[in-house]
Amino acid sequence: MASVKLEKVNKTFGRDHIIKDVDLSIGDGEFVVFVGPSGCGKSTLLRLIAGLESITDGDLIIGETLVNDLPPRERGVGMVFQSYALYPHMTVYDNMAFGLKLAKTAKETVHERVMSTAKILQLEELLHRKPKALSGGQRQRVAMGRAMAREPRILLFDEPLSNLDASLRVQMRNEIARLHNRLGSTMIYVTHDQVEAMTLADKIVVLNRGNVEQVGNPHELYQRPATKFVAGFIGSPTMNFMPAELISGGADGCRVKAAGLSEVPLPQAAHDYPKGTSLTLGVRPEHLRLEAPTADNCFDIVNVEYLGNEVYVYLDPKEGDTLLIHRSEAPSQWKEGQQVSLVPNTEHVHLFDESGTALKLAQTRSAA
Numbered sequence: 001m002a003s004v005k006l007e008k009v010n011k012t013f014g015r016d017h018i019i020k021d022v023d024l025s026i027g028d029g030e031f032v033v034f035v036g037p038s039g040c041g042k043s044t045l046l047r048l049i050a051g052l053e054s055i056t057d058g059d060l061i062i063g064e065t066l067v068n069d070l071p072p073r074e075r076g077v078g079m080v081f082q083s084y085a086l087y088p089h090m091t092v093y094d095n096m097a098f099g100l101k102l103a104k105t106a107k108e109t110v111h112e113r114v115m116s117t118a119k120i121l122q123l124e125e126l127l128h129r130k131p132k133a134l135s136g137g138q139r140q141r142v143a144m145g146r147a148m149a150r151e152p153r154i155l156l157f158d159e160p161l162s163n164l165d166a167s168l169r170v171q172m173r174n175e176i177a178r179l180h181n182r183l184g185s186t187m188i189y190v191t192h193d194q195v196e197a198m199t200l201a202d203k204i205v206v207l208n209r210g211n212v213e214q215v216g217n218p219h220e221l222y223q224r225p226a227t228k229f230v231a232g233f234i235g236s237p238t239m240n241f242m243p244a245e246l247i248s249g250g251a252d253g254c255r256v257k258a259a260g261l262s263e264v265p266l267p268q269a270a271h272d273y274p275k276g277t278s279l280t281l282g283v284r285p286e287h288l289r290l291e292a293p294t295a296d297n298c299f300d301i302v303n304v305e306y307l308g309n310e311v312y313v314y315l316d317p318k319e320g321d322t323l324l325i326h327r328s329e330a331p332s333q334w335k336e337g338q339q340v341s342l343v344p345n346t347e348h349v350h351l352f353d354e355s356g357t358a359l360k361l362a363q364t365r366s367a368a
Contacts, residue, residue: 002063002076002153002186003028004049009058011044011210018044020210022058026188026203031180033189035197036207036233042190043158045207049188050156051075062154073103075154078147082159084139086131086146092118093127096145103150117149120182121175137168141175148183157189161196173199194234198222206230228356231282237312237325240288244281244351246273252362256281256351260318261342262297268351268359279359282350285312285327289343290334297341299324304336315342 004026011019019041026032034042047053049060051072060067067075086095093114100110118124121141131139140160147155157176161169177200180187191197197204198218206213206221206229214226218234225231231239244258249270257263258281270277290313293299302323303314311332315324324342326334334340351359 004154004186004188005059005061006049007059007061009045009048009060010056011041011048011053012056018210019048019056022210022212024205024212024215026186029184029186031177031187031189031200031202032205033191033197033201033203034205034207035191035194036213038192039209040207041210042192042207046079046156046158046188046190049075049154050077050079052079076152077154077156078150078152079156079158080140080144080147080160082162084131084143084163086139086142088131090130091127092123092129092131092134092142092145095131095142096123096149099146099150113149113151114145117145120148120179121145136164137172137175140164140172144176144179152185154186154188157187159191160189161191162193169196176200195236198234204234206233224358225350226358228280228282228352228358231350231352231358235284237285237327239282239284239350240324241322242281242283242317242324243319244279246270246275246277246279248275249273254351254359259320260297260299261344262294264344264346264349266346266349266351267361269362270351270359273353273359278354280352280356281344282352283344284348285325287345287348288324288326289345290326290328290340291343293339293341298339299342301334301336301338301340304332304334306330306332315340 006022006024009019009022034045036042048055055068062075096114097110118127123141123145126138161172164172173196201218203217204221205215208229214221214230221230221234242258244256247255247257247263251269251271253267254270255263255265256279299315301313302316305312309330311328311330313326313334317324
């Protein structure tokens with residue numbers, strides 16, 4: 001196994017600056033997920049680690065070795081791609097053994113590694129089959145086995161589940177999590193699906209336009225997003241955002257007036273911002289409570305979605321065109337056309353300034 005360290009890593013393609021001064025440390029045995037929207041640079045960053053793309057500037061260290069100029073085969077990494085990339089004319093056994101044979105590994109060692117990998121991935125009964133006789137999930141396990149049989153120090157996954165249907169993705173997520181627990185290997189996983197990131201990762205790296213927005217465990221990113229981008233990307237349904245104005249602020253908290261809401265006292269420190277500063281109030285759907293409407297707090301329900309165990313209530317915002325969402329357990333008393341007031345749980349409300357940076361909690365609240 002091995003650690004990975006990126007120091008001021010950059011990647012440009014012509015005039016396009018794809019990866020921008022990325023500093024990142026991945027510990028030995030960690031499961032790290034790169035997540036972000038399409039085009040944010042997450043797959044490019046993975047390919048830089050694999051050696052499939054060259055680094056324009058900066059250093060990449062695997063273990064104790066600077067690997068900028070090392071070819072992929074000498075980096076000790078195994079990669080599982082979005083497409084299975086299996087050889088259709090070869091059996092499962094031969095697909096898994098192919099990389100080892102290319103490396104001129106001894107025949108006995110090849111057989112031993114293939115069989116031990118097949119046992120871990122529960123492929124022992126399928127070794128004689130060809131890819132066309134396998135299900136999508138089985139093919140993905142073969143692709144993983146081919147990478148694992150080489151006993152790489154690091155396993156890289158580039159959106160490996162995106163070609164699978166929803167139920168199979170859930171099953172394979174669990175298989176990958178169990179695999180990591182059994183092997184204890186360093187794994188780096190790329191996905192645009194924040195649910196995969198939340199359920200698999202020890203540590204999540206949120207990327208946006210080639211920049212690292214935030215690094216942390218799933219709980220940290222969900223409860224204390226550092227930026228508005230992270231707050232909106234992590235969590236489903238997405239966080240509600242409402243324009244707000246700072247009424248008063250000090251080191252021990254502040255008061256804001258948000259669109260359609262009564263004045264709200266909040267635990268964020270706002271002593272660095274003048275009165276009247278434009279802010280964005282963010283609150284997750286489960287942290288909104290619906291009550292009877294009042295003169296200064298009245299919203300129209302435009303849709304109610306029943307999902308079996310829970311209900312999503314969509315409300316017309318006072319400003320902007322993005323509907324607000326309230327989430328609660330089923331059954332629900334709320335119906336389309338009703339008017340309600342919104343009461344946010346102030347302990348779970350977030351504030352963002354005009355740059356999208358989150359205001360920090362007051363020191364007294366942080367210490368608590």
